[in-house]
Amino acid sequence: MTSADPAPTALTLDVRRIQGITLDLDDTLWPIWPTIERAERVLHRWLQVHAPRTATLVTDPAVLRELREATARERSDLAHDLAALRRESIRGALRRAGEDTALAEPAFEVFYAERQRVQLYDDALPALRWLSERYPLVAVSNGNADLERTGVARWFRTGFSAKAFGSGKPHAPIFRAAAASIGLLPRDVLHVGDDAALDVAGALNAGMQAAWLVRDERPWAEGTRPQLIVPNLHALCMALDG
Numbered sequence: 001m002t003s004a005d006p007a008p009t010a011l012t013l014d015v016r017r018i019q020g021i022t023l024d025l026d027d028t029l030w031p032i033w034p035t036i037e038r039a040e041r042v043l044h045r046w047l048q049v050h051a052p053r054t055a056t057l058v059t060d061p062a063v064l065r066e067l068r069e070a071t072a073r074e075r076s077d078l079a080h081d082l083a084a085l086r087r088e089s090i091r092g093a094l095r096r097a098g099e100d101t102a103l104a105e106p107a108f109e110v111f112y113a114e115r116q117r118v119q120l121y122d123d124a125l126p127a128l129r130w131l132s133e134r135y136p137l138v139a140v141s142n143g144n145a146d147l148e149r150t151g152v153a154r155w156f157r158t159g160f161s162a163k164a165f166g167s168g169k170p171h172a173p174i175f176r177a178a179a180a181s182i183g184l185l186p187r188d189v190l191h192v193g194d195d196a197a198l199d200v201a202g203a204l205n206a207g208m209q210a211a212w213l214v215r216d217e218r219p220w221a222e223g224t225r226p227q228l229i230v231p232n233l234h235a236l237c238m239a240l241d242g
Contacts, residue, residue, distance in 0.1 A: 013209060013227035015240055017188060021131055022178045022203075024169075024193030025141040028213055028233075029128075029152065030118040032143070039114035043090075046110045053097040067092050080162040083144040086111065116149035121215075127233035128155040134240070136182040140175065140191065142168040142198065157182055169195075170202025179208070190227075192236060200226045211236055 026032035047055035057063065068089035075088060090111075091104035131137055132155040139147060139159035147153035160178050162168025169175070179189045186207035193199025194213045201222050203210040211228040212220075213236065220229070230236045 011204075011209075011225060011227040013190075013211075013239065015242070018135065018190045018209065018240070019188040020138065020179065020182045020184045020190075021135045022138045022140045022175065022189055022191045022208070023156075024191075024195065024199050024213075025139055025145045025150075025152075026143045027194040027215075028192065029124045030120050030150075035115060035118050038117075039111050042114040043107060043111040046107060051094055051097065051099045051103050051107070054093050054099050054103075057097045058093050063093075067096075080142070080166065080168045081144075082142070083108070083112065083163060086144075112144070113149075115144070116146055118145065118150050120152075121233070123233040124152075127237050128152065130237045131155075131240075138178045138181055140169065140178050140193075169193075169198040170205065172202070172206035175203055175206035175208055190240075192233075196220065196222045211239075 023029070044055055044058065047058070058067075068085055071089045071092055072085050075085070087104055087108040090107050091101050094101045094103055094107075128137070136157045137155055139152075139156050139161075141159070142162040144161065144163060147156055147159045153159075158181050160174055160181070162174065165174050165177065167173060175189075175191065176186055179186045182189075187209075190209045190211060191199060191203035192211045192213055193203075194215070196212060196218075200210045200212045201224075204224060204226065209228075210226040211230060212226045213230055213233065215231060228236070228239055230239060
């Protein structure tokens with residue numbers, strides 16, 4: 001945005017209207033990349049034992065990431081299913097190394113189990129307790145975190161993943177389905193997430209109010225600004241309690 005550009009429209013939070021809250025998971029309740037990097041290291045150790053040529057091929061985690069990105073380009077039908085993309089990228093690495101592609105399934109399970117071992121942000125658990133006492137909570141995620149295995153299921157009425165739903169954020173249907181799951185219209189729901197395009201723009205376009213959780217220094221680069229911008233979940237609770 002240049003100095004000549006008009007400022008994005010700012011919306012005002014209507015706390016009285018909020019009857020339910022939808023929450024993103026990755027990078028909202030826990031940092032995702034330390035989790036993914038650890039899971040990739042565990043996967044690599046498993047491959048060293050069970051598929052050593054593949055392990056050598058993907059010694060640099062960036063290689064497996066490149067394979068996953070190539071798979072995403074080739075398999076656009078799996079764009080909403082990060083688990084399937086990960087599984088197919090492992091299969092591609094095994095194939096390239098000339099090893100048994102059937103190992104992709106157990107290899108993925110090793111990765112997936114470690115991916116669920118998340119470290120919550122310090123403010124996440126107190127916020128989940130506070131919010132769940134006042135609102136029905138629904139998880140809405142494009143990732144493949146499992147509510148039970150990550151240990152946060154007790155705070156949520158239900159959860160929607162792009163994989164299970166068939167499409168993800170920023171498309172309106174997943175937001176509207178999340179609202180309907182707790183008997184609400186989108187206008188009565190506040191969505192909270194860290195991604196300006198997927199979470200905020202998506203929720204606003206679906207008719208929800210939106211709170212942008214920005215834990216670092218990032219300028220707003222989308223169109224209409226959300227009703228609320230907060231640096232952490234404690235600030236979210238304070239704003240709702242205000």
